[in-house]
Amino acid sequence: MSITLNSPLDMHLHLRDEEMLSVVGPLSSESFSGAIIMPNLVPPITTKEALISYKERILKACKGNTFTPYMTLFFKPTYSKEFLASIKDELTAIKLYPAGITTNSQGGVSGFDVDELRPTLDAMSELEIPLCIHGETNGFVMDREAEFVSIYEMLATNFPKLKIIMEHITTKESVEALDKFDNLYATITLHHLLITLDDVAGGMLQPHLFCKPIAKRPEDREALRKVALEGHPKVMFGSDSAPHPQHAKESCGCAAGVFTAPIALQVLTELFMEHSSIDKLQSFISSNARNIYSNIEIPTKTVILEEKNFEVPGKYADVVPMFSGETLKYSIIKIT
Ligand code: NCD
Ligand code: ZN
Numbered sequence: 001m002s003i004t005l006n007s008p009l010d011m012h013l014h015l016r017d018e019e020m021l022s023v024v025g026p027l028s029s030e031s032f033s034g035a036i037i038m039p040n041l042v043p044p045i046t047t048k049e050a051l052i053s054y055k056e057r058i059l060k061a062c063k064g065n066t067f068t069p070y071m072t073l074f075f076k077p078t079y080s081k082e083f084l085a086s087i088k089d090e091l092t093a094i095k096l097y098p099a100g101i102t103t104n105s106q107g108g109v110s111g112f113d114v115d116e117l118r119p120t121l122d123a124m125s126e127l128e129i130p131l132c133i134h135g136e137t138n139g140f141v142m143d144r145e146a147e148f149v150s151i152y153e154m155l156a157t158n159f160p161k162l163k164i165i166m167e168h169i170t171t172k173e174s175v176e177a178l179d180k181f182d183n184l185y186a187t188i189t190l191h192h193l194l195i196t197l198d199d200v201a202g203g204m205l206q207p208h209l210f211c212k213p214i215a216k217r218p219e220d221r222e223a224l225r226k227v228a229l230e231g232h233p234k235v236m237f238g239s240d241s242a243p244h245p246q247h248a249k250e251s252c253g254c255a256a257g258v259f260t261a262p263i264a265l266q267v268l269t270e271l272f273m274e275h276s277s278i279d280k281l282q283s284f285i286s287s288n289a290r291n292i293y294s295n296i297e298i299p300t301k302t303v304i305l306e307e308k309n310f311e312v313p314g315k316y317a318d319v320v321p322m323f324s325g326e327t328l329k330y331s332i333i334k335i336t
Contacts, residue, residue, distance in 0.1 A: 001306075001307065002304050002305065002306045002333070003269050003273075003278060003281070003304070003305045003306070003330075004302060004303070004304050005265065005269075005281065005282060005285055005286070005302070005303045005304075005305070006282060006286060006300075006301070006302055006303075007033040007034075007286050007298050007299065007300055007301050007302075008031065008032050008033060008237075008265060008285045008286055008301070008303055009032060009033060009034050009035065009236070009237070009285065009286050009289045009290075009298065010028060010032045010034075010035040010036070010237065010238060010239045010241070010261070010264070011035070011036045011165075011187050011236045011237060011238040011289050011293070012035075012036055012038065012132070012167055012168060012187045012189070012238025012239060012240045013028060013035040013036060013037055013038065013238070013239055013240075013241055013261070014037075014038045014040070014240070014241060014242040014243065014257065015028065015035075015037055015038075015058055015061075015069070016041070016243060017041055017054070017057065019317075020243055020245075020319075021057060021058065021061045022061050023243070023316055023317040023318075023319060024241070024243050024259075024261060024316070024319070025058060025061030025062045025063075026061065026062060026063055026065065027261045027262045027316065028067070028241070028261045029062035029063075029065035029066075029067035030065050030335065031265055031301075031303055031332060031335060032067065032301075033066065033067065033068065033286075033298050033299045033300070033301040034067060034068035034069070034070055034296065034298055034299065035067075035069060035070065036070045036072060036092060036093060036132070036238065037054075037055075037058065037069045037070060037071055037072060038072060038095060039051075039054075039071075039072045039073055039074040039095055040074065040095075040097065040102075040103060040104040040105060041054070041104065042104055043107075044074035044104065044107055045071075045072070045073055045074055046073060046074050046076060046107075048083075048086065048087045048090065051071050051073060051087065051090055051091065052090055054071070055069055055071050055090070066299045066300075066301055067299065068296075068297065068298070068299055070092035070093070070293075070296055071090060071091055071092055072091070072092060072093045072094060072095045072132065073087070073091060073094045073095070074094075074095060074097070074107065074108075075094045075095060075096035075097070075108070075109065075120070075131070076107075076120070077109065077116050077117050077119070077120050078120070079094075079120045079123065080119070080120075080123065081119075081122075081123035081126065081127070084120075084123050084124065084127055084129060085123075085127060088127055088129065091129060092130070092293065092295060092296060093129060093130040093131065093132050093165070093293070094124060094129060094130075094131055094132065095132045095133075095134070095167075096108065096109060096131060096132065096133045096134070097109070097134045098110070098134065098136060098137070098138070100138075101134060101136050101138065101144075101212065102134060102136075102212040102256060103212070103242065103255060103256055103257060105134070108134075112151050112154065112155075114154065114155075114158050117155075118158075121155070121158075121159050121162055122159070124159075124162055125159050125161040125162040126161075128161075128163075128294075128295065129295075130162075130163040130164070130165055130292075130293060130295075131155075131162055131163065131164050131165065132165045132167050133152070133155075133164060133165065133166060133167060134167050134168075134212075135148035135149075135151065135152055135166050135167065135169075135174070136148055136212070136213055137151075141214055142197075142214070142216065144213065145169070145170055145171045145173070145174060145213050145216075146171050146173040146174075149173050149174060149177050152164065152166055152174075152177055152181075152184060153177065153180070153181065156181035156183050156184050157181070159183075160182075160183055161183070162183060163183055163185065163292065164181075164183055164184050164185065165185045165186065165187060165292075166178075166184060166185070166186040166187075167186075167187050167238060167240070168187055168188070168189050168192065168213060168238060168240045169186045169187070169188060169192075169224065170192050170213045170214070170215065170216050170220060170224070171216055171220045171223070172219060172220050172222075172223035174186060175223040175224065175226075175227055176223075178227070178232070178234050178235070179234075184234070185234045185235070185236070185292050186227075186234060186235050186236075187235070187236050187237065187238025187240075188224050188227070188228050188235055188236075188237065188238065189237075189238060189239055189240045189258075189260070190237075190239055190260050190263075190264050190267055190268060190322075191209065191211065191215065191240075191258045191260060191322060192215060192216075192221065192224055193221065193224055193225055193228055193271060194221075194267070194271070195209055195215045195221070196215050196216060196217060196218050196220075196221050197214060197215050197216060197217065199215065200214065200215055207249045207250055207251075207254040208249055208258065208259075208320050208322065208324070209258060209322070210249075210254050210256055210257075210258075211240065211242065211256045211257050211258045212256040212257075225275070228284050229271075229272065229275050229277040229280060229284075230277070230280060231277075231280030231281075231282075231283035231284055231288070232288075233283070233288055233291065234288070234292070235284065235288060236284065236288045236289040236292060237264075237268070237284050237285050237289075239260050239261060239264050240257075240258070240260075241258070241259055241260045241261035241264070242256070242257025242258060242259065243257065243259045243261075243319040244257050244259075244319070245318045245319065246315065246318050246319065246320050247318075249320065258322050259316075259319050259320065259321045259322060260321065260322045261321075262312075262313075262316060262321055263310075263312055263321055263322060263323055263328060265285075265303060265305065265332060266305065266310055266328045266329075266330045266331060266332065267322075267323070267328060267330075268281060268284075268285065269281065269305045269330045270328065270329045270330050272284075273330075286298070301335065301336070302334075302335070302336050303332055303334075303335050304332070304333055304334040304335075305330045305331065305332050305333065306330065306331060306333045307329060307330055308330070308331040308333065309327050309328070309329070309331065310327070310328040310329075310330065310331040310332075311325075311326075311327055311328075312324055312325060312326050312327070312328060313325075
Protein backbone atom coordinates (compact mmCIF):
# COMPACT_ATOMS: atom_id res chain seq x y z
CA MET A 1 0.00 0.00 0.00
CA SER A 2 1.33 3.45 -0.82
CA ILE A 3 0.51 6.66 1.02
CA THR A 4 0.20 9.93 -0.85
CA LEU A 5 0.71 13.25 0.89
CA ASN A 6 -0.22 16.42 -0.93
CA SER A 7 1.85 19.54 -0.33
CA PRO A 8 3.26 18.71 3.11
CA LEU A 9 3.95 21.77 5.26
CA ASP A 10 6.26 22.23 8.22
CA MET A 11 4.81 25.09 10.23
CA HIS A 12 7.82 25.52 12.58
CA LEU A 13 11.31 25.05 11.17
CA HIS A 14 14.84 26.21 11.97
CA LEU A 15 16.99 26.44 8.85
CA ARG A 16 19.86 28.46 10.40
CA ASP A 17 22.28 30.20 8.02
CA GLU A 18 25.47 29.77 5.99
CA GLU A 19 26.99 26.25 6.07
CA MET A 20 24.27 24.77 8.25
CA LEU A 21 21.59 26.22 5.94
CA SER A 22 23.31 24.60 2.97
CA VAL A 23 23.09 21.21 4.72
CA VAL A 24 19.54 21.36 6.12
CA GLY A 25 17.82 23.58 3.51
CA PRO A 26 17.77 20.88 0.79
CA LEU A 27 16.55 18.22 3.26
CA SER A 28 13.36 20.13 4.12
CA SER A 29 12.75 21.66 0.71
CA GLU A 30 12.98 18.33 -1.08
CA SER A 31 9.95 16.78 0.63
CA PHE A 32 8.00 19.76 2.01
CA SER A 33 6.11 22.35 -0.05
CA GLY A 34 6.75 25.11 2.43
CA ALA A 35 7.71 25.90 5.98
CA ILE A 36 7.41 28.64 8.56
CA ILE A 37 11.01 29.75 9.04
CA MET A 38 12.00 30.72 12.56
CA PRO A 39 13.84 34.04 12.93
CA ASN A 40 16.18 33.19 15.85
CA LEU A 41 19.43 33.79 14.01
CA VAL A 42 22.28 35.76 15.55
CA PRO A 43 21.27 38.60 15.35
CA PRO A 44 17.57 37.77 15.02
CA ILE A 45 15.52 38.86 11.99
CA THR A 46 14.00 42.22 12.93
CA THR A 47 14.22 44.32 9.75
CA LYS A 48 12.78 44.15 6.26
CA GLU A 49 16.25 44.01 4.73
CA ALA A 50 17.35 41.12 6.94
CA LEU A 51 14.14 39.22 6.24
CA ILE A 52 14.37 39.60 2.48
CA SER A 53 18.03 38.69 2.28
CA TYR A 54 17.51 35.64 4.56
CA LYS A 55 14.69 34.50 2.28
CA GLU A 56 17.01 34.83 -0.72
CA ARG A 57 19.73 32.81 1.01
CA ILE A 58 17.19 30.10 1.84
CA LEU A 59 15.92 29.90 -1.73
CA LYS A 60 19.50 29.67 -3.00
CA ALA A 61 20.30 26.87 -0.52
CA CYS A 62 17.17 24.97 -1.58
CA LYS A 63 18.70 24.42 -5.02
CA GLY A 64 15.61 24.78 -7.18
CA ASN A 65 13.35 22.55 -5.08
CA THR A 66 9.68 23.56 -5.18
CA PHE A 67 9.48 25.14 -1.75
CA THR A 68 8.19 28.34 -0.20
CA PRO A 69 9.88 29.68 2.92
CA TYR A 70 7.20 31.51 4.92
CA MET A 71 9.18 34.21 6.63
CA THR A 72 8.81 35.46 10.20
CA LEU A 73 10.12 38.40 12.17
CA PHE A 74 11.43 38.17 15.73
CA PHE A 75 8.77 39.93 17.84
CA LYS A 76 9.56 43.36 19.27
CA PRO A 77 6.91 45.38 21.11
CA THR A 78 8.13 48.45 19.23
CA TYR A 79 7.09 47.44 15.70
CA SER A 80 4.81 50.18 14.35
CA LYS A 81 1.79 49.67 12.14
CA GLU A 82 3.57 51.54 9.32
CA PHE A 83 6.57 49.24 9.53
CA LEU A 84 4.42 46.10 9.58
CA ALA A 85 2.31 47.36 6.68
CA SER A 86 5.49 47.98 4.67
CA ILE A 87 6.72 44.40 5.21
CA LYS A 88 3.39 42.58 5.11
CA ASP A 89 3.82 41.13 1.62
CA GLU A 90 7.10 39.46 2.62
CA LEU A 91 5.94 38.30 6.03
CA THR A 92 3.78 35.35 7.08
CA ALA A 93 3.92 35.62 10.87
CA ILE A 94 5.78 37.10 13.83
CA LYS A 95 7.45 34.88 16.42
CA LEU A 96 7.45 35.91 20.06
CA TYR A 97 10.04 34.48 22.44
CA PRO A 98 10.11 35.14 26.17
CA ALA A 99 13.60 36.58 26.83
CA GLY A 100 16.29 33.92 27.25
CA ILE A 101 13.91 30.94 27.22
CA THR A 102 15.60 29.00 24.39
CA THR A 103 18.34 29.14 21.73
CA ASN A 104 19.07 32.75 20.63
CA SER A 105 16.10 34.34 22.38
CA GLN A 106 17.94 36.85 24.57
CA GLY A 107 16.26 39.80 22.84
CA GLY A 108 12.76 38.47 23.51
CA VAL A 109 9.95 39.80 25.71
CA SER A 110 10.44 40.15 29.48
CA GLY A 111 7.20 40.36 31.40
CA PHE A 112 3.90 40.25 29.54
CA ASP A 113 2.50 43.69 30.13
CA VAL A 114 -0.53 44.03 27.91
CA ASP A 115 -0.19 47.81 27.54
CA GLU A 116 3.41 47.48 26.43
CA LEU A 117 2.53 44.84 23.84
CA ARG A 118 -0.72 46.44 22.68
CA PRO A 119 0.48 48.79 19.89
CA THR A 120 2.24 46.00 17.98
CA LEU A 121 -0.43 43.38 18.69
CA ASP A 122 -3.23 45.77 17.66
CA ALA A 123 -1.38 46.48 14.42
CA MET A 124 -0.90 42.75 13.80
CA SER A 125 -4.62 42.14 14.43
CA GLU A 126 -5.58 44.85 11.96
CA LEU A 127 -3.12 43.66 9.34
CA GLU A 128 -4.08 40.01 9.98
CA ILE A 129 -0.54 38.89 10.78
CA PRO A 130 -0.54 35.74 12.95
CA LEU A 131 1.48 35.65 16.19
CA CYS A 132 3.54 32.52 16.90
CA ILE A 133 4.57 32.10 20.53
CA HIS A 134 7.14 30.00 22.34
CA GLY A 135 4.98 29.61 25.44
CA GLU A 136 7.15 28.97 28.48
CA THR A 137 7.61 30.94 31.70
CA ASN A 138 10.94 30.87 33.53
CA GLY A 139 9.50 28.64 36.26
CA PHE A 140 10.36 25.02 37.07
CA VAL A 141 11.25 23.32 33.80
CA MET A 142 8.39 20.77 33.83
CA ASP A 143 5.80 23.45 34.69
CA ARG A 144 6.85 26.25 32.33
CA GLU A 145 4.38 25.54 29.56
CA ALA A 146 1.41 24.88 31.85
CA GLU A 147 2.19 28.15 33.67
CA PHE A 148 2.22 30.00 30.37
CA VAL A 149 -1.37 28.98 29.54
CA SER A 150 -2.68 31.95 31.57
CA ILE A 151 -0.61 34.26 29.35
CA TYR A 152 -2.05 32.62 26.22
CA GLU A 153 -5.51 33.20 27.68
CA MET A 154 -4.76 36.83 28.53
CA LEU A 155 -3.53 37.47 24.97
CA ALA A 156 -6.39 35.56 23.35
CA THR A 157 -8.93 37.57 25.35
CA ASN A 158 -7.33 40.97 24.84
CA PHE A 159 -6.70 40.47 21.12
CA PRO A 160 -9.68 38.45 19.88
CA LYS A 161 -8.93 39.15 16.20
CA LEU A 162 -5.29 38.05 16.48
CA LYS A 163 -4.53 34.49 15.40
CA ILE A 164 -2.26 33.08 18.10
CA ILE A 165 -0.28 29.91 17.43
CA MET A 166 0.92 28.07 20.53
CA GLU A 167 4.16 26.65 19.16
CA HIS A 168 5.38 23.10 19.78
CA ILE A 169 2.90 22.33 22.55
CA THR A 170 3.89 19.56 24.95
CA THR A 171 1.19 19.45 27.64
CA LYS A 172 -2.43 18.49 28.17
CA GLU A 173 -3.03 21.99 29.56
CA SER A 174 -2.16 23.54 26.20
CA VAL A 175 -4.38 21.03 24.40
CA GLU A 176 -7.27 22.01 26.69
CA ALA A 177 -6.71 25.73 26.00
CA LEU A 178 -7.17 25.11 22.26
CA ASP A 179 -10.89 24.56 22.52
CA LYS A 180 -11.50 27.41 24.96
CA PHE A 181 -10.54 30.27 22.63
CA ASP A 182 -11.49 30.65 18.98
CA ASN A 183 -8.23 32.42 18.17
CA LEU A 184 -5.80 29.88 19.69
CA TYR A 185 -4.14 27.29 17.44
CA ALA A 186 -1.13 25.02 17.90
CA THR A 187 1.76 23.27 16.24
CA ILE A 188 2.93 19.86 17.43
CA THR A 189 6.34 18.33 16.71
CA LEU A 190 7.11 14.77 15.72
CA HIS A 191 9.33 14.15 18.74
CA HIS A 192 6.72 15.30 21.25
CA LEU A 193 4.28 12.79 19.74
CA LEU A 194 6.84 10.04 20.29
CA ILE A 195 8.85 10.62 23.46
CA THR A 196 8.46 11.54 27.11
CA LEU A 197 11.03 12.83 29.60
CA ASP A 198 11.88 9.19 30.30
CA ASP A 199 13.36 8.84 26.83
CA VAL A 200 15.52 11.92 27.38
CA ALA A 201 16.76 11.37 30.92
CA GLY A 202 15.22 8.15 32.32
CA GLY A 203 18.24 6.05 31.39
CA MET A 204 21.53 7.22 29.94
CA LEU A 205 21.17 10.89 29.03
CA GLN A 206 20.17 11.35 25.37
CA PRO A 207 21.40 14.76 24.25
CA HIS A 208 19.91 14.41 20.76
CA LEU A 209 16.43 14.28 22.33
CA PHE A 210 17.01 17.33 24.51
CA CYS A 211 14.94 20.29 23.37
CA LYS A 212 12.84 23.20 24.57
CA PRO A 213 10.15 22.72 25.66
CA ILE A 214 11.40 19.51 27.24
CA ALA A 215 9.35 16.35 26.60
CA LYS A 216 6.81 15.80 29.39
CA ARG A 217 4.74 13.00 30.92
CA PRO A 218 2.95 10.06 29.23
CA GLU A 219 -0.46 11.70 29.80
CA ASP A 220 0.75 14.84 28.03
CA ARG A 221 1.96 12.81 25.07
CA GLU A 222 -1.44 11.08 24.99
CA ALA A 223 -3.25 14.41 24.82
CA LEU A 224 -1.01 15.54 21.95
CA ARG A 225 -1.46 12.26 20.09
CA LYS A 226 -5.21 12.45 20.43
CA VAL A 227 -5.56 15.82 18.71
CA ALA A 228 -2.93 15.08 16.07
CA LEU A 229 -4.32 11.65 15.18
CA GLU A 230 -7.90 12.88 15.00
CA GLY A 231 -6.83 15.67 12.63
CA HIS A 232 -8.13 18.34 15.05
CA PRO A 233 -8.63 21.39 12.81
CA LYS A 234 -6.69 23.72 15.14
CA VAL A 235 -3.46 21.74 15.18
CA MET A 236 -0.76 21.54 12.53
CA PHE A 237 2.52 19.79 12.13
CA GLY A 238 5.53 21.95 13.01
CA SER A 239 8.69 19.86 13.27
CA ASP A 240 10.73 22.37 15.30
CA SER A 241 13.58 20.58 13.57
CA ALA A 242 16.48 22.45 15.17
CA PRO A 243 19.92 21.37 13.95
CA HIS A 244 23.03 21.90 16.05
CA PRO A 245 26.54 20.63 15.22
CA GLN A 246 27.36 17.31 16.90
CA HIS A 247 29.90 18.89 19.29
CA ALA A 248 27.26 21.35 20.57
CA LYS A 249 24.87 18.49 21.39
CA GLU A 250 27.35 15.97 22.78
CA SER A 251 28.89 18.31 25.31
CA CYS A 252 28.58 19.71 28.78
CA GLY A 253 25.98 22.46 28.25
CA CYS A 254 24.14 20.58 25.50
CA ALA A 255 22.27 22.84 23.04
CA ALA A 256 18.48 22.36 22.90
CA GLY A 257 16.96 21.06 19.67
CA VAL A 258 16.06 17.79 17.91
CA PHE A 259 16.89 17.40 14.22
CA THR A 260 13.97 15.63 12.52
CA ALA A 261 13.55 17.23 9.08
CA PRO A 262 14.81 14.29 6.99
CA ILE A 263 12.79 11.62 8.83
CA ALA A 264 9.60 13.46 9.73
CA LEU A 265 7.29 12.29 6.93
CA GLN A 266 8.43 8.67 7.17
CA VAL A 267 7.91 8.50 10.95
CA LEU A 268 4.61 10.41 10.92
CA THR A 269 3.34 7.93 8.33
CA GLU A 270 4.33 5.03 10.58
CA LEU A 271 2.68 6.63 13.62
CA PHE A 272 -0.58 7.42 11.81
CA MET A 273 -0.66 3.94 10.21
CA GLU A 274 -0.04 2.26 13.55
CA HIS A 275 -3.00 4.12 15.05
CA SER A 276 -5.29 3.48 12.06
CA SER A 277 -5.43 7.23 11.47
CA ILE A 278 -3.67 7.54 8.13
CA ASP A 279 -6.77 9.24 6.69
CA LYS A 280 -6.10 12.14 9.09
CA LEU A 281 -2.45 12.70 8.21
CA GLN A 282 -3.27 15.00 5.29
CA SER A 283 -5.13 17.34 7.67
CA PHE A 284 -2.28 17.37 10.17
CA ILE A 285 0.47 17.78 7.58
CA SER A 286 -1.16 20.34 5.28
CA SER A 287 -4.89 21.12 5.13
CA ASN A 288 -5.25 22.44 8.67
CA ALA A 289 -2.32 24.80 8.15
CA ARG A 290 -3.85 25.99 4.88
CA ASN A 291 -7.05 26.88 6.74
CA ILE A 292 -5.38 28.45 9.76
CA TYR A 293 -2.81 30.50 7.84
CA SER A 294 -5.21 31.94 5.33
CA ASN A 295 -2.37 34.22 4.11
CA ILE A 296 -0.17 31.55 2.49
CA GLU A 297 0.13 30.23 -1.04
CA ILE A 298 1.14 26.60 -1.18
CA PRO A 299 3.12 25.08 -4.04
CA THR A 300 1.81 21.74 -5.33
CA LYS A 301 3.94 18.75 -4.41
CA THR A 302 3.07 15.07 -4.14
CA VAL A 303 5.04 12.81 -1.82
CA ILE A 304 4.50 9.06 -2.05
CA LEU A 305 5.62 6.75 0.74
CA GLU A 306 5.65 2.96 0.94
CA GLU A 307 6.32 0.34 3.57
CA LYS A 308 9.98 -0.16 2.75
CA ASN A 309 12.98 0.08 5.08
CA PHE A 310 14.77 3.40 5.28
CA GLU A 311 18.21 3.36 6.88
CA VAL A 312 18.64 6.72 8.61
CA PRO A 313 22.16 8.07 8.05
CA GLY A 314 24.29 8.40 11.19
CA LYS A 315 24.81 12.06 10.35
CA TYR A 316 23.93 14.68 7.79
CA ALA A 317 27.25 16.53 7.53
CA ASP A 318 27.88 17.34 11.20
CA VAL A 319 24.27 16.99 12.41
CA VAL A 320 22.93 13.86 14.09
CA PRO A 321 19.25 13.25 13.22
CA MET A 322 16.64 11.63 15.42
CA PHE A 323 16.77 7.84 14.79
CA SER A 324 20.38 8.16 13.64
CA GLY A 325 21.62 4.82 12.27
CA GLU A 326 18.24 3.13 12.84
CA THR A 327 15.91 1.52 10.33
CA LEU A 328 12.53 3.14 9.71
CA LYS A 329 9.56 1.23 8.38
CA TYR A 330 8.46 3.70 5.69
CA SER A 331 10.42 5.34 2.87
CA ILE A 332 9.69 8.19 0.53
CA ILE A 333 9.65 6.55 -2.89
CA LYS A 334 8.57 9.42 -5.14
CA ILE A 335 8.29 13.21 -5.02
CA THR A 336 6.70 15.13 -7.88
C1 NCD B 1 15.28 25.71 19.04
C2 NCD B 1 16.60 26.13 18.39
O1 NCD B 1 17.60 25.41 18.56
O2 NCD B 1 16.63 27.13 17.69
N1 NCD B 1 15.56 24.74 20.07
C3 NCD B 1 14.67 23.86 20.60
O3 NCD B 1 15.03 23.16 21.54
N2 NCD B 1 13.46 23.73 20.14
C4 NCD B 1 14.58 26.92 19.57
C5 NCD B 1 13.16 26.69 19.97
O4 NCD B 1 12.27 26.50 19.13
O5 NCD B 1 12.90 26.68 21.18
ZN1 ZN C 1 11.68 26.16 17.41
